[in-house]
Amino acid sequence: MSEAMRINRALNKMSKLYRAAKARKLAALGLHPGQDVLLWILAQEPEGMTVSELAENLGIEPPTVTRSLTRLEGGGWFRREPVAMDRRQVRIVVTEAGHALVPRIERAWEELAEQAMGEVTAGEREVAISALERANDRLRRIAGEAALAEE
The missing domain is CATH 1.20.5 (Single alpha-helices involved in coiled-coils or other helix-helix interfaces)
Structure with a gap:
């Protein structure tokens, strides 16, 4: 097998296996892959972020953020607050429950990194x-x- 084939195969396999292992770890927290990063980024901003700001920070489109937030809503990890200067927008603010989840997310990331590196x-x-x-x-x-x- 050529070096290029080995590299491509290894990267593709790693990507799939990493996502599957991460999904399993996050499921124990009630999360899906991607939701961990979204909550973590939100938790870094005490005043919260608008959907547009969050989308820009994540490098994805606002409708994708909106769908992710809708899926996360039941966890009570954030609340929506109106933006005073623009009633069309809302600010997403992490709740106490969300902040309590962040160290568990970080621990899952650390465990996964350690397990992957061996x-x-x-x-x-x-x-x-x-x-x-x-x-x-x-x-x-x-x-x-x-x-x-x-x-």
């Missing part, structure tokens, strides 16, 4: 992280170039 040395871990970060940077540029080409 028993590798600190040096091997640093090499793997650096390689993944550089690959992400390159893919971000490629994806950005593709988005520009579509316009």
